[in-house]
């Protein structure tokens with residue numbers, strides 16, 4: 019409870035007191051009337067605009083300032099229920115406005131609970147990708163600009179420590195699951211026992227296999243009693259998922275379940291039968307004939323994206339090209355999303371990292387060059403166009419082997435899609451150009467090889483074998499279409515591949531032969547080559563590619579143990595030997611430095627004869643270690659440092675003495691019979707692990723509890739102090755006594771002090787609520803102005819990429 023305020027002033031004091039009491043009273047009245055309206059909400063009604071909803075003034079103003087007036091279907095059906103605190107399972111088409119459907123209730127429900135800085139974390143919003151989290155955060159900043167909550171973005175990419183320091187102050191967090199879990203595990207300042215709302219955008223993606231465990235662990239940290247909202251464009255009512263999130267009697271708001279199709283009606287969807295080996299030609303022809311469009315092109319892997327981007331860039335199609343995939347650095351990814359959002363005409367090559375949730379404005383086309391893994395992914399990909407009542411077109415390239423299976427899947431999901439044919443006269447082949455480029459540029463060729471391998475691998479691992487039939491793909495031709503002289507061999511299809519090669523035409527065999535000269539042929543064909551006449555051109559080709567490729571072969575193997583390029587067996591073996599040589603210690607040593615260990619020397623007579631400085635190769639024998647060959651100046655120096663040499667010496671053994679003074683090893687084998695009596699080794703190991711895990715978990719919980727208690731105690735004391743101070747200062751002020759409690763929507767990176775604000779007194783809950791109301795006293799104008807100034811200053815403008823990066827790359831930089 020706030021301590022009684024000490025009255026110090028005279029005459030005007032009582033007037034201010036009564037002003038303040040009046041305002042507080044008005045705030046309370048408005049709040050209770052708002053709560054009553056929410057209570058009375060008719061859940062069967064379908065409101066048309068935001069003004070039909072019982073919303074607080076700050077939210078209503080935020081929505082109006084962001085030009086949101088009418089409600090979309092999902093908003094109209096979900097917000098009512100969510101305002102009443104019900105759990106929601108929301109499914110609606112892509113681009114239908116799901117973000118506001120959960121953000122508005124988050125703001126409102128915390129507002130009605132009079133949430134303040136002291137109440138800690140009130141709402142947690144999870145998104146599957148960093149980009150989506152940033153996007154949600156941006157919308158939150160826009161519509162929540164008149165609220166006084168603090169909000170943060172937790173997406174990794176910044177030091178955990180920096181984030182930790184600020185997390186304790188946040189009311190709303192938008193985050194990716196991995197990073198959030200890290201904080202929940204490690205940040206004692208983060209209190210979640212009071213949390214009110216959990217939201218998951220693209221919930222099905224978050225709940226799929228990759229994130230399941232993380233989500234389980236996050237939910238473990240959250241209070242059981244809370245409101246949970248799940249949203250996605252393709253949601254199922256998986257009982258297991260709902261149970262793991264402890265959803266309570268959720269309202270299932272599925273806007274497209276009743277609809278005739280699962281995709282927006284403004285979206286035209288087509289597919290074309292394009293054999294794998296013609297895909298790049300068709301894509302190129304498409305891009306060349308749509309230079310005045312904005313297009314997103316989906317490919318199955320980051321390596322594919324890189325290769326297509328790099329090779330098309332060389333070919334200069336006459337439209338800006340960009341690429342986005344998960345392996346890019348976060349800064350780069352943001353840079354590209356911003357650039358593509360701002361572009362009028364551009365092509366973005368992307369993996370599924372861009373498939374969900376990203377709201378690129380005005381995309382005309384979505385081209386799916388590689389078949390999506392399932393119909394849900396298809397729906398999310400095409401959803402990058404035709405967003406919020408805009409028109410858009412999507413084309414899916416299907417290999418003949420994929421047609422039947424994929425169309426069946428799409429039909430099951432109510433996706434209306436029609437076949438189109440590519441006009442033959444518009445088609446252009448770039449195969450020769452690609453081959454030429456790969457020939458001249460070994461790096462590009464290497465990228466092509468990686469792209470090939472990753473594509474084949476992606477087909478191999480696909481679950482839906484009715485759609486993805488590896489045997490039916492013409493891989494040699496596909497490799498040729500990427501500009502490669504032959505298909506890199508892949509271990510898991512070795513059997514098929516060998517058979518195929520045996521049966522392949524002479525021409526194909528010849529092609530593989532020429533690959534051999536390139537260092538890519540198999541051992542068999544290499545032998546054949548010895549008898550063949552090699553032209554000068556062949557030799558030039560060999561020389562041109564040798565070095566770079568030799569390096570890349572080893573990479574091909576190292577990156578993924580299962581993949582081997584043709585002929586890499588030989589070459590890689592050599593490389594491996596070379597590597598081994600490179601790593602072994604062979605150094606020169608000048609005599610006289612045998613301060614550690616025993617030294618054998620072996621003089622270099624050639625160098626002595628030649629008159630150069632005499633050097634010796636020596637071998638130092640260290641106790642219990644392999645001998646060290648000393649043959650370099652660096653090693654000479656090293657030998658002078660006992661400390662450095664210590665790392666080459668064996669570690670001492672620690673002995674323990676029993677009561678009789680007998681020495682024992684620290685760990686000794688126990689009596690075998692005794693050991694066996696306790697059960698077999700596996701059971702004992704499991705038991706030991708279980709006990710240790712439990713012990714650690716228990717200790718961890720205790721540590722956290724202690725840390726939390728300390729923090730809570732500190733916080734209570736601070737609160738009491740600040741309340742007293744606030745009351746006192748409010749009494750001394752001439753004006754209304756209401757200050758901006760703390761920076762609204764505190765942004766990662768914003769520093770309120772640096773924006774010229776002095777420390778504002780901490781308000782009580784009641785003050786915060788009444789702050790949202792217009793001031794009516796004589797100084798209202800000036801106060802309003804100054805507050806407005808603060809709000810504007812505190813709302814960082816995202817104009818440049820650097821701003822966005824600063825915003826995104828972690829919490830409160």
Ligand SMILES: Nc1ncnc2c1ncn2[C@@H]1O[C@H](COP(=O)(O)OP(=O)(O)OP(=O)(O)O)[C@@H](O)[C@H]1O
Nearest residue numbers: 088089090112113114115116117251375377401406
């Ligand atoms: N009530 C509204 N009035 C006008 N525009 C809106 C409204 N609600 C959302 N929008 C706009 O519609 C677009 C799509 O919204 P949003 O990103 O929330 O869609 P979504 O359903 O989450 O899509 P996805 O499933 O792809 O994530 C955004 O540009 C947003 O600004």
